[in-house]
Amino acid sequence: MTDFIQGVSGNPTVYVNGAFVPLSEASISVLDRGFIFGDGIYEVVPIYHGQPFRMTEHLNRLDRSLAKLEITPPMDRQEWLDLVTGLVALDTTQDCAMVYIQVTRGVAKRDHAFPNPPVKPTVFAMLAPMTAPSQALREQGLRAISLEDNRWLHCDIKSVSLLGNVLAKQAAVKAGVDEVVQFRDDYLTEGASCNIWVVKNNAVYAPPKDNLVLEGIRYGLFEELCQEQGIAFHLEPIHRTTVNNADELMLSSATREILPIVALDQKAVGTGKPGPIYQRLRQAYDQRIAALSAAKLGTVA
Numbered sequence: 001m002t003d004f005i006q007g008v009s010g011n012p013t014v015y016v017n018g019a020f021v022p023l024s025e026a027s028i029s030v031l032d033r034g035f036i037f038g039d040g041i042y043e044v045v046p047i048y049h050g051q052p053f054r055m056t057e058h059l060n061r062l063d064r065s066l067a068k069l070e071i072t073p074p075m076d077r078q079e080w081l082d083l084v085t086g087l088v089a090l091d092t093t094q095d096c097a098m099v100y101i102q103v104t105r106g107v108a109k110r111d112h113a114f115p116n117p118p119v120k121p122t123v124f125a126m127l128a129p130m131t132a133p134s135q136a137l138r139e140q141g142l143r144a145i146s147l148e149d150n151r152w153l154h155c156d157i158k159s160v161s162l163l164g165n166v167l168a169k170q171a172a173v174k175a176g177v178d179e180v181v182q183f184r185d186d187y188l189t190e191g192a193s194c195n196i197w198v199v200k201n202n203a204v205y206a207p208p209k210d211n212l213v214l215e216g217i218r219y220g221l222f223e224e225l226c227q228e229q230g231i232a233f234h235l236e237p238i239h240r241t242t243v244n245n246a247d248e249l250m251l252s253s254a255t256r257e258i259l260p261i262v263a264l265d266q267k268a269v270g271t272g273k274p275g276p277i278y279q280r281l282r283q284a285y286d287q288r289i290a291a292l293s294a295a296k297l298g299t300v301a
Helices: 002-009 033-037 055-068 077-089 135-140 163-175 217-229 240-244 276-296
Strands: 013-016 019-022 040-048 096-104 122-129 142-148 179-184 195-200 203-206 232-235 248-253 257-264
Touching: 013 077, 033 096, 040 055, 040 077, 040 276, 055 077, 055 096, 055 217, 077 096, 077 122, 135 257, 142 163, 142 248, 163 179, 179 240, 179 257, 195 217, 195 240, 203 217, 217 232, 217 248, 217 276, 248 276, 257 276
Parallel strands: 142 179, 142 257, 203 232
Antiparallel strands: 013 019, 013 122, 040 096, 096 122, 195 203, 195 248, 248 257
């Protein structure tokens, strides 16, 4: 295991329960409820030019997920920010990275019920390289297949219990495509690890923020960008027929940012090329990232 860590990642320093340690020395109990039950939540914060992107929104979602699992936050806002910036400071060579944060209910006797009294939550965090979407992906787009969404009914919790997402992603791998577009009772939900956006008649549509989808951080960002660009933005149930006849399809996530889907179930989406709404949102997204660099250099407040 140590050879694998050193060979692949260079054995970086990570955070575990109050201490910064080499990854090869990081450990938790096998009785941790995150390991036994998947009883925990996580966040992935993109880092550009040494600065977290949409940090407040990530912390808001982290708080929401913890509250829904009735886990008392182990840190306050400033402590979370200090943890993220502390990890980033350990490796200033990465211009594009991500911080992974995981919080589980903690270590307790194996019992489905919550420990009573509560135990101390387990906190793990690490900085990892993140590769921004290549120019080829931006220009050529992605291919996807449709899939029935058979996950649980609390997809709004960013849970470490991701078996349904893993199986969905593997379905894409087996089909030789990049992503899946999932439907529940013929209505759009999301991808394996991303939100899906539909463009029709120059307007952007996405499923409502309910228990059937994870509210990606880009939900709020897309609404802001659409408003800036004068693009109509709607959150509403989207039938499979609308998706199949979309002018454009896009996906978004922390690590893939925003990318076009140009084929669904071997059928071209729109013209089969990245569309004009995607191009406008992509440019606006890039400007937000560039602003972080400018802010770091002191040219933007």
